[in-house]
Amino acid sequence: MYDVLIIGAGITGILVSRELARYQLNIAILERSNDVGNKTTSANSAIIHSGCDPEPGTNKAKFNILGNAMFDELTKQLDVEFRRNGSLTIALSEDQLKALDALEERSKINGVPFKRLSKQEVLALESHLSNNVTGALFFPTAGIIDPFNLSIHAMENAIDNGVHLFLREEVIDIKKKVSHYLVKTKTGEYKSKIVINAAGNHADVIAKMVEPIDWSIIPRKGEYFILDHFAKGFVEHTIFPLPSDKGKGVLISPTTSDNYIVGPSSEPILDKDDYSTDGPTLQSVRQQALAMVPSIPFGKVIRVFSGLRPSSSRHDFIIEYSRSDSRFINVAGIESPGLVSSPAIAQYVVNELVRPLISLKEKSNFNPNIRPYVHLNKMSKKEREIFVKENPEFGEMVCSCEKVSVGEIKDLLVRSCPPRSIKGVKRRTRAGFGRCQGGFCQPKILFLLANHYGVSPLEIPLDDVDSPILTSRIKEVK
Numbered sequence: 001m002y003d004v005l006i007i008g009a010g011i012t013g014i015l016v017s018r019e020l021a022r023y024q025l026n027i028a029i030l031e032r033s034n035d036v037g038n039k040t041t042s043a044n045s046a047i048i049h050s051g052c053d054p055e056p057g058t059n060k061a062k063f064n065i066l067g068n069a070m071f072d073e074l075t076k077q078l079d080v081e082f083r084r085n086g087s088l089t090i091a092l093s094e095d096q097l098k099a100l101d102a103l104e105e106r107s108k109i110n111g112v113p114f115k116r117l118s119k120q121e122v123l124a125l126e127s128h129l130s131n132n133v134t135g136a137l138f139f140p141t142a143g144i145i146d147p148f149n150l151s152i153h154a155m156e157n158a159i160d161n162g163v164h165l166f167l168r169e170e171v172i173d174i175k176k177k178v179s180h181y182l183v184k185t186k187t188g189e190y191k192s193k194i195v196i197n198a199a200g201n202h203a204d205v206i207a208k209m210v211e212p213i214d215w216s217i218i219p220r221k222g223e224y225f226i227l228d229h230f231a232k233g234f235v236e237h238t239i240f241p242l243p244s245d246k247g248k249g250v251l252i253s254p255t256t257s258d259n260y261i262v263g264p265s266s267e268p269i270l271d272k273d274d275y276s277t278d279g280p281t282l283q284s285v286r287q288q289a290l291a292m293v294p295s296i297p298f299g300k301v302i303r304v305f306s307g308l309r310p311s312s313s314r315h316d317f318i319i320e321y322s323r324s325d326s327r328f329i330n331v332a333g334i335e336s337p338g339l340v341s342s343p344a345i346a347q348y349v350v351n352e353l354v355r356p357l358i359s360l361k362e363k364s365n366f367n368p369n370i371r372p373y374v375h376l377n378k379m380s381k382k383e384r385e386i387f388v389k390e391n392p393e394f395g396e397m398v399c400s401c402e403k404v405s406v407g408e409i410k411d412l413l414v415r416s417c418p419p420r421s422i423k424g425v426k427r428r429t430r431a432g433f434g435r436c437q438g439g440f441c442q443p444k445i446l447f448l449l450a451n452h453y454g455v456s457p458l459e460i461p462l463d464d465v466d467s468p469i470l471t472s473r474i475k476e477v478k
Contacts (some may be wrong), residue, residue, distance in 0.1 A: 002028045002164075003358060005183060005192035007171055007206055009036040011151045012334050013198035015346035018154050021161035023360045028190060029155075029163060030183070032170035034464045035424045036417065037151025040200050041339070042427060043275070043307025044222070045264065046147045046255060049337040050087060050139035052107040052114065053243050059317035061110050063341035063348070068141055070343045077368045078153040080146055081256040087142035087238040088122060090133050090292060097134040099242050104137060114139050126235055128293050142238055146256045147339060148427035156417040157370045161363075165417065166190075168465060171199075174209040176325060194357055196329045196349065201272040201310045203318075203332035211324045217333060219308040222264025223277045223285060226303040227296075228435055229258050239292055248336065250288040252296065257402075257430060262289045262296065264307065277306050302435055309335035319345060321353065329353050371415070374408060398448070399441040401434020409445065413452045420453075422446060423463040442469075 004020055006013045009031035017029045033039065048071055054060035075082035091097040100116075107114045115138045122136040123129055159165055173184040174195065183190045199206045204217040238253035252262050265281045282304055289296055312318055312333025322328040331349060334341070354360070376384055376394060388395035394407030412418055412428050419425045422432065425445050432438035432445070446469060450457040458470045 001180060002026045002190065002192040004028075004194045004196060004354065005030065005181070005190055006196045006198055007183070008198035008200055008203070009033075009151075009155065009165065009167075010039060010041040010198065010200050010334075011037060011147070011154070011339060011342045012331055012345055013196070014151050014155045014158060015342050016196060016198060016331070016349050017163045018158040018161070019346040019350045020354065021158050021163050022362060022366045024363055025358070025360070027163045028166060028192065029158075030166050030169040030171060030185065030190070032168065034167060034420055034461065035427070036155045036165070036167075037148065037427075038463070040308055040310060040335075041151045042148055043305060044147060044309075044336070044339060045224075045251060045253065045261060046145055046339075047087075047238055047251070047253065048082070048084075048143035048145055048340045049248075050107075050114075050142040051110050051112045051337070051340075052089070052103060052137070052139055053248055054110065054337065056106060056109040059319060060337060060341070063317065063344045064337040065110060065112065066344035066347075067337075067341040071143065071145070071340070074343055075145070075150070078150065078157060078370050079373050080150045080153055082143055082145045083256060084141060084143040085237055085254065086138060086140045087240060088117075088126065088136045088138055089240045089242060090122065090129065090136040091242065092130060092132045092134065092291065094134060096242055100135060100137055103242065107137070107139070112139060113141060126237060126239065126293075128235060128295050129239070130292055130294055132291075138237075144238065144253060144256055145339070150339075152417055152428055153370050156415055157368065159416040160370075161366055167420075171206060171209070174206070174328075176210065176328075181328065194327050194329070194354060196331060196354075198331045198334075200334070201308055203310065203330065205272075207322070207330055207332065210322055210328050215318060215332070216313045217272075217310050218268050218270070218313065219272055219274075220311045220335070221267045221269050221274065221306050221308055223267075223281050223306045224261055224263030224304065225282065225285065225289075225298065225301050226305070227260040227262065227298075227300045228302045230260075230297060230300045232258055234260065235293065241288070241292060250285050250292075252289055252293050257433065259302075259433075260296075262286070268311070269308070272308070275306050275308065277304050302437060303433075309338075311335050317341070317345070319348065319353075326353075327357060374411065376405070376408075377403060398444045399429070399431035399434065401436055401440070402430040402432075404429045404431040404441070406448070409448055410452075413449075419449070421461045421463050421467075422449075422469065425449070446470075
């Protein structure tokens, strides 16, 4: 019997589990995928929003502001790349310049620091902006982050503090009992006194297993371009157009890996697992981006992808007890600004919703800090030479594009939240994210994984278990 069971190992569910791990509780987290942070958390803009855009008084505004202030400490504890590069919301006409006034007023109400910039001031900050720019608002607290390792490192830290993670466990039914819930998956059953529904785009499906609900999740697909490392400093800040009722609009931003990201679109869809992209939508994203930065070198694109935002019919985060029983808690509709809001949501869920239900006694041995990772790219040449001499596998390159070594991958495999797929290694190390998109490193990674787990290379998937890379040995093909 668990004290608390969380359904969904995206960033919100993971950080809730980590927050609960501070206390003497038996905690489990179920995830239907082959890895954590594998859906919405791994396919987004990777932006820590300032909080200028959410409507004042909403959960989005509240948790965005609170969460933003938590990231300096959180990313140090979890050894995650994070930079407060600041964002610019720009106007491209006199009419849009007037519309900045409304965003300025909203920023004041939300308590977000900003500076109003003239055309000359904004072009001095970003010389590649369109000459049509008429002004901007600068938000210094906005930032960029590695969303993959934020979720993975947080999960590792939670596991190291006693949380039980169960992957490939898709929930198919939930039964309310007198003293607990019985959660059934395709492969087993779990009992828990409290259940927290953090199932992302499927949160409404999970909630309906318990009671009728008056809300739904309709995903919004966002399609993106990723550009190669072509010129550091091409844009320094995250650049937004004026927001609309569809969202914050198409952005152009550097990433923590020194690539550039352009997107997203915003299309409501019915299929909760449709991650396809299409030419017309990407062309629209391209045109919107070029209106802000005409010299974006789209010839440097190395990847396109899409992500799904779990947009709720309430148009706000849903963080509340179920109507029929406070022991079932919904944490749903965590779309943008969900990433930045997640640590604040986690604290709220634990302190305001879980605490009244169960005794929370602090552990004396809770450790918020992850075991540090080796960062060869942050060492001086001399430091690298000494380290590699003592640890030769860190000098054996697997990924030439992103400079990832055998030693770094082997280190992942002995941690408490190891990769089980090619993309699991990719998200943790960036091996496969470079110009060749895994053409050079993928076979090496496949055999490293197979050797570590003692299985055939045919059993190593690209991502989820239903995505095989190899189907048979050449000599077996007839």
